[in-house]
Amino acid sequence: MDYLAEKFLKAKKIPSTACSGCGLGQVHKKVLMAIDELGLGSADVVWGTGIGCAGRQTFNTWKGDNFAGTHGRVYALATGLRLALQPEQKIVLTVGDGDAFGIGLLHLLHCIRRNVDMTVIVADNFGYQSTGGQYGYTTPSGSITDSSPYGMQDPNWVQDGRDILDILKSAGAGFLARHTSVEGQNAVESIKQAINFKGFSLVHIVYPCVTNFFGKALGSRKPVDAYRWLKERTNPAQDNLEGITFTTGVYHKALDKRQEFSEQMRKFTGNVQKRCQS
Amino acid sequence: MKRLFDTGNAAITEAAIFAGCKLFSGYPITPATEIAENMSRRLPQVGGFYVQAEDELAALHICIGGSLGGLKAMTSTSGPGYILFADPYGWALGSEIPVVIVNAQRVGPVSGITGAPGQGEFYLSRYPTHGGNFESIVLAPSSVQEAFQLTVEAFYLAERFRMPITVLADQIVTDGWETLLIPETEAEIQAMGLRVAPRQVNYGPEFYPATDEIDVPPVVLGHNTGAACSDWTPTAEGFDTEEVEWQHKHAYRLIYKVRNNRNVITQYEEFGLEDNPDVIFVAYGSPARVVKSAVQAAREQGLKVGGIRLISIWPFPDEVFHRTAKYLSVELNYDGQLVREVQRAVPKDSDVHFLGRCGELPKVAELVDAARTLINGQALQAIKWEREAW
Numbered sequence: 001m002d003y004l005a006e007k008f009l010k011a012k013k014i015p016s017t018a019c020s021g022c023g024l025g026q027v028h029k030k031v032l033m034a035i036d037e038l039g040l041g042s043a044d045v046v047w048g049t050g051i052g053c054a055g056r057q058t059f060n061t062w063k064g065d066n067f068a069g070t071h072g073r074v075y076a077l078a079t080g081l082r083l084a085l086q087p088e089q090k091i092v093l094t095v096g097d098g099d100a101f102g103i104g105l106l107h108l109l110h111c112i113r114r115n116v117d118m119t120v121i122v123a124d125n126f127g128y129q130s131t132g133g134q135y136g137y138t139t140p141s142g143s144i145t146d147s148s149p150y151g152m153q154d155p156n157w158v159q160d161g162r163d164i165l166d167i168l169k170s171a172g173a174g175f176l177a178r179h180t181s182v183e184g185q186n187a188v189e190s191i192k193q194a195i196n197f198k199g200f201s202l203v204h205i206v207y208p209c210v211t212n213f214f215g216k217a218l219g220s221r222k223p224v225d226a227y228r229w230l231k232e233r234t235n236p237a238q239d240n241l242e243g244i245t246f247t248t249g250v251y252h253k254a255l256d257k258r259q260e261f262s263e264q265m266r267k268f269t270g271n272v273q274k275r276c277q278s
Numbered sequence: 279m280k281r282l283f284d285t286g287n288a289a290i291t292e293a294a295i296f297a298g299c300k301l302f303s304g305y306p307i308t309p310a311t312e313i314a315e316n317m318s319r320r321l322p323q324v325g326g327f328y329v330q331a332e333d334e335l336a337a338l339h340i341c342i343g344g345s346l347g348g349l350k351a352m353t354s355t356s357g358p359g360y361i362l363f364a365d366p367y368g369w370a371l372g373s374e375i376p377v378v379i380v381n382a383q384r385v386g387p388v389s390g391i392t393g394a395p396g397q398g399e400f401y402l403s404r405y406p407t408h409g410g411n412f413e414s415i416v417l418a419p420s421s422v423q424e425a426f427q428l429t430v431e432a433f434y435l436a437e438r439f440r441m442p443i444t445v446l447a448d449q450i451v452t453d454g455w456e457t458l459l460i461p462e463t464e465a466e467i468q469a470m471g472l473r474v475a476p477r478q479v480n481y482g483p484e485f486y487p488a489t490d491e492i493d494v495p496p497v498v499l500g501h502n503t504g505a506a507c508s509d510w511t512p513t514a515e516g517f518d519t520e521e522v523e524w525q526h527k528h529a530y531r532l533i534y535k536v537r538n539n540r541n542v543i544t545q546y547e548e549f550g551l552e553d554n555p556d557v558i559f560v561a562y563g564s565p566a567r568v569v570k571s572a573v574q575a576a577r578e579q580g581l582k583v584g585g586i587r588l589i590s591i592w593p594f595p596d597e598v599f600h601r602t603a604k605y606l607s608v609e610l611n612y613d614g615q616l617v618r619e620v621q622r623a624v625p626k627d628s629d630v631h632f633l634g635r636c637g638e639l640p641k642v643a644e645l646v647d648a649a650r651t652l653i654n655g656q657a658l659q660a661i662k663w664e665r666e667a668w
């Protein structure tokens with residue numbers, strides 16, 4: 001991380017305030033590696049976040065320009081920002097699973113419908129962890145959390161035949177991928193593809209929260225146990241594994257490119273102006 | 279000078295274009311919908327963007343996102359949408375991002391009567407978000423022409439104070455048809471007293487000065503300044519902090535940049551106050567026009583009556599209420615909102631009374647009768663659910 005940190009991160013934000021052993025650093029590092037390998041610099045990327053662990057820990061770490069929106073609304077904020085930025089400037093958002101698949105899902109879907117050029121990295125720690133560990137929309141069913149002391153019985157977005165990425169695909173997302181934080185270059189490659197994708201892209205990355213989720217649901221705060229648990233369930237080969245698994249890799253890449261939102265808006269405005277002048 | 283016969287909604291649209299607005303995002307709602315419709319037609323003509331949002335939360339977030347990137351932006355709504363702005367309003371306020379918000383007030387609470395005027399968001403416009411530690415700026419037009427003037431002014435104040443500004447109109451102002459003059463030459467702009475402030479870029483490294491200064495350029499992203507904008511308490515450079523000392527500095531700035539620069543904001547109109555009248559009507563928005571006529575009618579009948587019309591309502595202009603008199607707050611609601619501030623601001627030996635109507639304006643004769651009753655030392659006839667004396 002040192003080389004990447006020095007190159008891309010604000011010194012005041014190192015070390016991160018995440019709990020020691022938290023997997024969020026692995027996610028953050030993969031995004032920086034992707035940016036580095038794409039040859040991008042601080043002027044090329046505006047970095048946005050929401051709140052919660054993913055927002056709090058990544059906000060204003062980026063040396064370039066940063067913002068953190070209110071919980072779940074950052075996609076709408078980025079939609080407005082997209083219209084103001086240069087088309088070649090990238091917007092990268094690091095948000096949590098609650099921000100993306102709970103409170104912000106409506107805005108996320110409309111952002112996808114409009115095909116706003118941005119890359120959303122959903123850093124998924126299986127629930128609300130910065131508030132102490134309540135279940136969320138990707139919490140494995142049956143998990144013991146602070147708000148599911150008898151085991152989570154509320155259906156989530158990723159089990160029983162549902163996959164939130166299906167919904168995002170149906171809404172029109174052009175690029176979707178899923179990974180876990182214990183993966184290596186394959187995850188970085190997906191993030192690179194996402195950042196390079198002109199239009200809406202999203203990479204869902206599952207990572208271990210040692211303090212709350214693993215501490216309560218699995219009964220161990222030891223990072224090695226958490227990482228082992230995740231590794232055993234990480235399934236890049238798309239094998240037929242039993243139980244909770246995370247099938248990883250590129251989930252969907254559209255062949256027909258839909259017109260990007262701000263590009264289309266500029267073209268539309270230009271045409272109206274021409275029509276009015278003639 | 280362009281001379282039109284049009285609505286307040288049209289005036290607000292043209293004012294925004296005049297002030298350099300390049301982004302409108304809104305959600306349809308009566309009686310503000312025509313602002314959105316007009317914007318969808320007008321903005322592309324001037325190279326701007328119209329985005330119909332999925333809800334009001336998104337509408338204001340899209341606006342502040344655009345503003346964060348350097349575009350002047352505006353949204354419009356009515357009460358049920360204004361309450362949903364609480365979340366992005368707070369963000370813009372704390373991050374000091376300029377944006378203009380129009381609220382065409384109707385009868386409430388909630389959906390109420392969509393096509394009738396109300397004045398139910400007087401206090402909500404003072405506290406349109408949670409958390410305290412801030413002052414808000416609110417301007418209240420009472421005519422189509424003033425809707426134009428004050429919308430231009432709202433964009434101007436938004437830039438200078440780096441914050442969201444509310445234009446608090448009502449359905450009579452937004453739906454009403456009147457003559458609308460739009461200046462075309464520099465001399466006409468000057469004569470109308472219109473002020474336009476261009477968008478500047480803050481290059482840091484200090485983005486959040488711990489002072490009460492205005493005219494500090496707002497943060498604009500995309501210039502690689504390392505700027506940071508968030509809803510967390512910022513340090514001078516925008517780092518999120520849990521330190522109470524920075525919270526004090528932040529609160530000081532958000533409160534006192536407004537309080538200490540009130541001279542840039544405060545506007546009101548006084549009529550018939552020269553001879554220290556017995557009764558002083560107080561109103562803002564469309565009821566203030568009935569009040570003005572009532573003052574004239576009362577004077578013709580030999581009653582010593584005057585009036586105060588508030589044009590800027592927050593920060594509240596306490597200084598206007600220095601005369602001892604019987605004050606009568608005339609409002610488009612039955613619970614009395616403005617009256618509470620009047621009661622707070624007047625000299626101790628004054629009486630404060632309330633006359634509320636809802637969905638329709640009070641009549642001139644009613645107000646003259648009320649003035650006579652008060653001058654005679656009698657109690658006003660109150661509707662059953664009203665409380666007359668304050």
Ligand code: SF4
Pocket residue numbers: 017018019021022023024053125129130208209210211212213
């Ligand atoms: S609470 Fe969990 S997710 Fe949040 S920083 Fe700590 S370990 Fe990481």
